[in-house]
Amino acid sequence: MRTGASDLLLAFLRRDAFFYASYRFGFALDLVSVLLSTATFFFVARLIGDRALPSLAAYGGDYFAFVLIGIAFSACQGVCLHSFSQSVRKEQLFGTLESVLTSRVSFPWLILASSQWDFLYAGLQVGLYLGAGTLFFGLALPAANLAAFSLVLAFTAAAFLSIGLASAAVILRFRRGDPAAWLIAAASDLLAGVYFPVSILPEPLRLLSKLVPMTHSLEGLRMTLLGSAGVADVLPQILALAAFSAVLGPLGVLSLRLALDEARKNGSLGHY
Amino acid sequence: MGLLTGPSDGPSPLLTLTLVSKSYPCAGLRVPALDRVNLSLGSGEILALVGPNGSGKTTLLKVLAGLVLPDSGSVRCPDEPGFSPGEERSFYGPLSIIENLRFFGRLAGLGEADLKRRLLELEPDLELSAFWSLPYQQAASGVKARLSVARALLRRPDLLLLDEPTRSLDLESSARVRGLLKKEYLGADGRLVVWSTHRLEEAWETATSIAVLDRGSLAGLGSPAELQERTGAATPAQAYAGLHGSKAVPREAAP
Numbered sequence: 206m207r208t209g210a211s212d213l214l215l216a217f218l219r220r221d222a223f224f225y226a227s228y229r230f231g232f233a234l235d236l237v238s239v240l241l242s243t244a245t246f247f248f249v250a251r252l253i254g255d256r257a258l259p260s261l262a263a264y265g266g267d268y269f270a271f272v273l274i275g276i277a278f279s280a281c282q283g284v285c286l287h288s289f290s291q292s293v294r295k296e297q298l299f300g301t302l303e304s305v306l307t308s309r310v311s312f313p314w315l316i317l318a319s320s321q322w323d324f325l326y327a328g329l330q331v332g333l334y335l336g337a338g339t340l341f342f343g344l345a346l347p348a349a350n351l352a353a354f355s356l357v358l359a360f361t362a363a364a365f366l367s368i369g370l371a372s373a374a375v376i377l378r379f380r381r382g383d384p385a386a387w388l389i390a391a392a393s394d395l396l397a398g399v400y401f402p403v404s405i406l407p408e409p410l411r412l413l414s415k416l417v418p419m420t421h422s423l424e425g426l427r428m429t430l431l432g433s434a435g436v437a438d439v440l441p442q443i444l445a446l447a448a449f450s451a452v453l454g455p456l457g458v459l460s461l462r463l464a465l466d467e468a469r470k471n472g473s474l475g476h477y
Numbered sequence: 478m479g480l481l482t483g484p485s486d487g488p489s490p491l492l493t494l495t496l497v498s499k500s501y502p503c504a505g506l507r508v509p510a511l512d513r514v515n516l517s518l519g520s521g522e523i524l525a526l527v528g529p530n531g532s533g534k535t536t537l538l539k540v541l542a543g544l545v546l547p548d549s550g551s552v553r554c555p556d557e558p559g560f561s562p563g564e565e566r567s568f569y570g571p572l573s574i575i576e577n578l579r580f581f582g583r584l585a586g587l588g589e590a591d592l593k594r595r596l597l598e599l600e601p602d603l604e605l606s607a608f609w610s611l612p613y614q615q616a617a618s619g620v621k622a623r624l625s626v627a628r629a630l631l632r633r634p635d636l637l638l639l640d641e642p643t644r645s646l647d648l649e650s651s652a653r654v655r656g657l658l659k660k661e662y663l664g665a666d667g668r669l670v671v672w673s674t675h676r677l678e679e680a681w682e683t684a685t686s687i688a689v690l691d692r693g694s695l696a697g698l699g700s701p702a703e704l705q706e707r708t709g710a711a712t713p714a715q716a717y718a719g720l721h722g723s724k725a726v727p728r729e730a731a732p
Contacts, residue, residue, distance in 0.1 A: 212583055475562070
């Protein structure tokens with residue numbers, strides 16, 4: 206009667222589908238929000254016209270395509286950063302954390318399975334941004350290298366989920382928001398090139414931007430989607446993301462283990 | 478006070494606590510919750526934990542469930558116990574009763590067919606099927622309490638831990654739940670129940686052993702008959718008061 210991994214994932218997916226079904230209005234709001242921001246940046250791009258061309262040459266020269274990929278994957282980054290911690294918080298608020306942990310589910314599995322709905326939803330959001338851009342605003346990605354894109358995306362997820370583990374540890378320990386994850390998300394808007402290329406930043410900020418994982422992620426994603434870059438072209442970005450994962454992954458696992466031990470020592474697993 | 482040993486000091490007890498102590502941090506101090514508790518129980522036993530609020534019953538159950546780490550001492554008990562927590566807030570409020578059972582059943586390794594079979598077995602005593610489609614957050618306390626017992630029993634765990642499972646139940650429902658515990662665990666090979674309650678008459682009627690906890694220490698331990706004999710008491714309430722060392726008798730037990 207041991208629970209298989211697929212059974213476990215399906216159980217959480219089914220649970221979250223029921224939650225979602227009770228708040229379908231949220232999906233309608235998200236859809237409208239995606240359409241509005243896509244339209245907004247379409248007109249901003251028209252305003253800018255060809256003036257941004259020199260800075261965007263590496264990405265095909267189209268500001269609309271550049272910024273749409275920036276905002277779509279920036280939203281995706283937010284999910285990767287916060288989904289683990291929000292999963293823990295959800296169990297704390299429902300009061301189900303102890304019950305789940307006494308039903309044969311290890312803590313890492315709990316947060317992974319409990320976050321999968323968020324990951325699927327984040328993928329859907331990216332699809333909505335790119336779909337809306339293509340259907341209504343003439344976005345075209347004819348030169349996209351999907352294999353290289355997928356590789357960059359996988360390394361991006363690994364880097365951000367590593368930070369997400371540490372963020373979940375903070376929630377488990379303090380039951381409050383994680384300032385580090387918040388800072389990374391906020392810094393990404395300025396430094397990672399979500400709305401404009403990093404190359405226009407002053408030198409000190411450009412150097413600082415190298416310390417933000419999203420900078421390497423967006424660079425690689427844009428190069429593969431807009432510039433037809435192959436795996437060899439985005440190797441520096443992949444290696445940078447791998448380095449973030451190699452450092453932050455073990456730290457995230459360790460901090461989560463320490464937070465869980467601390468909660469069991471303090472008897473605070475059931476607190477909210 | 479905390480060094481009493483259980484009645485099942487046989488050669489191979491199923492559950493053993495050795496000098497288990499636990500304290501919690503509070504305002505820079507450590508508040509003791511368990512103080513050098515020794516306990517030894519064998520197969521087929523039903524142990525009732527009784528004692529006033531704050532005496533360590535819930536902490537003891539959570540130590541056995543692996544949810545709380547003791548400061549010192551050792552714990553040996555069957556893995557993966559079934560646990561019914563004392564709080565109502567341990568299910569997903571927006572989900573229906575049956576969806577909650579499906580979710581936790583799947584986590585316990587039960588497929589749909591196994592789950593249905595098990596729920597049918599439990600139905601005569603827990604009577605949940607009439608509420609299956611009801612969102613958990615709209616269910617009455619008694620239904621929530623029976624659901625919590627059902628979840629703990631889904632996969633027939635070797636060790637069943639129940640924190641005040643009959644607190645919200647009327648007398649008839651409580652009798653059925655206790656009957657279910659006896660049916661599934663009393664004398665069963667390789668299985669046992671640890672159950673906390675404030676209802677002394679129920680504990681005396683159901684348990685094979687009673688542990689009286691007082692400020693984290695074991696103030697008394699033995700079969701109901703032994704405890705009454707030891708204290709010379711005519712009623713469970715008198716035995717409890719004699720062991721507990723105070724006149725404070727749980728309200729439910731007051732004559």
